Amino acid sequence: MDESGDSGRPQPGAGGNGPGTGPDKGEPRRPAEPGGGLLMGRPFGVPVYVAPSWFVVAALITWVFGGQLDRVLPELGGARYLVALFFAIAFYASVLVHELAHTVVALSYKLPVRRIQLQFFGGVSEIEKETETPGREFVLAFVGPLLSLVLGGVFYIPLQFVEAGTVPGVLLAGLMVSNLIVAAFNLLPGLPLDGGRMLRAVVWKITGKPMSGTVAAAWVGRGLAVTVLIGLPLLTHTGALGNATSEISGMETVTDALLAAILAGIIWTGAGNSLRMARLREHLPDLRARTLTRRAVPVESATPLSEALRRANEAGARALVVVDGQGSPKGVVREAAIAGVPEHRRPWVAVSGLAQDLTDGMKVPAELAGEALLDRLKATPATEYLVVEDTGEIYGVLSTADVERAFVKAMARPSA
Numbered sequence: 024m025d026e027s028g029d030s031g032r033p034q035p036g037a038g039g040n041g042p043g044t045g046p047d048k049g050e051p052r053r054p055a056e057p058g059g060g061l062l063m064g065r066p067f068g069v070p071v072y073v074a075p076s077w078f079v080v081a082a083l084i085t086w087v088f089g090g091q092l093d094r095v096l097p098e099l100g101g102a103r104y105l106v107a108l109f110f111a112i113a114f115y116a117s118v119l120v121h122e123l124a125h126t127v128v129a130l131s132y133k134l135p136v137r138r139i140q141l142q143f144f145g146g147v148s149e150i151e152k153e154t155e156t157p158g159r160e161f162v163l164a165f166v167g168p169l170l171s172l173v174l175g176g177v178f179y180i181p182l183q184f185v186e187a188g189t190v191p192g193v194l195l196a197g198l199m200v201s202n203l204i205v206a207a208f209n210l211l212p213g214l215p216l217d218g219g220r221m222l223r224a225v226v227w228k229i230t231g232k233p234m235s236g237t238v239a240a241a242w243v244g245r246g247l248a249v250t251v252l253i254g255l256p257l258l259t260h261t262g263a264l265g266n267a268t269s270e271i272s273g274m275e276t277v278t279d280a281l282l283a284a285i286l287a288g289i290i291w292t293g294a295g296n297s298l299r300m301a302r303l304r305e306h307l308p309d310l311r312a313r314t315l316t317r318r319a320v321p322v323e324s325a326t327p328l329s330e331a332l333r334r335a336n337e338a339g340a341r342a343l344v345v346v347d348g349q350g351s352p353k354g355v356v357r358e359a360a361i362a363g364v365p366e367h368r369r370p371w372v373a374v375s376g377l378a379q380d381l382t383d384g385m386k387v388p389a390e391l392a393g394e395a396l397l398d399r400l401k402a403t404p405a406t407e408y409l410v411v412e413d414t415g416e417i418y419g420v421l422s423t424a425d426v427e428r429a430f431v432k433a434m435a436r437p438s439a
Contacts (some may be wrong), residue, residue, distance in 0.1 A: 038242065069126050069136045073120065076143040084111040087195070092225070095193060109193055114201050115141055117174050122146040123204065124170040128163050144289055147206070152303060154392070157228040157236070171206035175199050213244030213295030237301035244294030252287035302412035306430075307393040314427055316389065316410040316419035317341040321350060324375035330362060331356070331374050344409060344418035345378045354378030355407045355420055379405065386411055389418045400426065 089107035227236035319342035343356035384403030
C-alpha cells in the first residue's frame with residue numbers, strides 16, 4: 024500500500040535547554056537527518072529507507088510464494104525459497120519505482136521530500152508541503168498508480184516470450200499481477216491512498232476548499248477500512264466455498280481476518296492522520312511571529328542578572344537581549360538558564376554567561392507567519408529567537424515554548 028503525503032507536524036525547534044549545549048552557551052544544532060530504518064540510497068537526493076517491518080513482510084512473502092512454487096514447480100525443492108525471496112525483493116523494487124514517481128513530481132513542483140520509506144504494506148513518500156492547486160494534487164497522486172500500471176505492462180511483454188510453468192514465467196506473471204493489484208488498490212478513492220488524494224483534489228476543485236476535499240476523502244477512507252475489515256474475509260471465504268475442490272482451514276480463516284484487520288487499521292489510521300494534518304495546515308496562519316513575540320529589554324553583557332531582571336520588570340518585558348556598546352544585538356538570554364540561577368546569586372552573575380550567541384538563523388522577521396515561520400524555526404533549532412523589524416530594529420524575543428502553546432491552542436479550535 025502506498026501513502027504519499029506529509030510527514031507529520033512540523034517541529035518549531037529543540038526542547039529542553041536549547042541546542043544541545045548544556046546550561047551554558049552553545050551553538051544551534053543542525054536538524055537531525057530523518058531516520059526510519061536501513062538507508063539504501065539517495066535517488067534524486069532523497070534518502071530511501073527500508074523499515075524493520077519490511078523484513079517481516081519479505082519473510083512472509085517468501086514463505087507464502089515459496090509454498091505456491093512447490094505446487095507449480097516441485098522440482099525446485101528448497102531452491103524455491105530463493106526464487107520467492109527474489110520475487111519479494113523485485114516486488115518492493117516495483118513499489119520503490121511507484122514512490123519515486125511521486126517524488127519526482129513533488130520535486131518538480133518545488134515540494135521538499137523528507138524521505139521514502141519501504142515498510143509493512145508498501146511504501147510512503149514523505150512530502151513536507153501541500154500542493155498549491157487541486158490540479159497538481161491530482162497529478163501528484165495519480166502518477167504513482169500510473170507507474171504501477173506501466174510496470175504491469177512492462178512485465179507482461181516478456182511474459183509472452185517465455186514458457187509457462189518455468190521460473191521466469193512464474194516470476195514475470197507474479198510481478199505483473201502484483202503491480203496491477205498495487206495500482207488498483209491505490210486507486211481506491213479514500214485517504215490515505217492515492218485515489219483518496221485524487222478524490223480530495225476533485226472535491227477541492229469543485230468547492231474551492233482543500234479542507235472540504237480532505238474531510239470527504241478521509242471519511243471515504245474510513246468507509247473503505249470498514250469494508251476491508253468485513254469484506255476481505257467474506258470474499259476469500261466465499262471464493263473458497265465456490266470451489267468444490269478446495270477446503271478452507273481454520274488457520275487460513277484466522278490469517279485472512281488478521282490481514283484484513285491490519286489493512287483496515289492502516290487505512291483508518293491514515294485517514295485520521297490526514298484529517299489532523301489538514302486541521303494543522305488550516306490553523307497555521309494563526310501562528311504569527313509578531314503576535315507571539317515577548318517584549319524584550321536590551322542589556323550590555325556585563326550587566327548583573329538581578330539588574331537586568333529589574334529593568335525588565337519595570338518595562339513590563341519578559342525577555343532579555345544582550346547588546347554591544349552600539350546597541351547591536353549579540354545574544355539572547357535563555358529563559359531556562361535564568362531559572363537555573365538561584366536568586367541569591369543573581370547579583371553576581373553577568374547576563375553574558377546565560378546568553379546564546381545569535382546566528383543569522385536565529386534572527387526572525389516580525390512578519391513571518393504560518394508554515395514559513397515554522398520552517399524558519401525548524402531550520403535553526405533553538406529555544407529563543409530574536410525577532411526584528413525590516414529595518415533591523417529589535418522587536419522582541421520569540422520562545423519556542425510560546426509557539427508550541429499557540430499551536431496547541433489553535434489546533435483545539437474547531438475547523439471552519
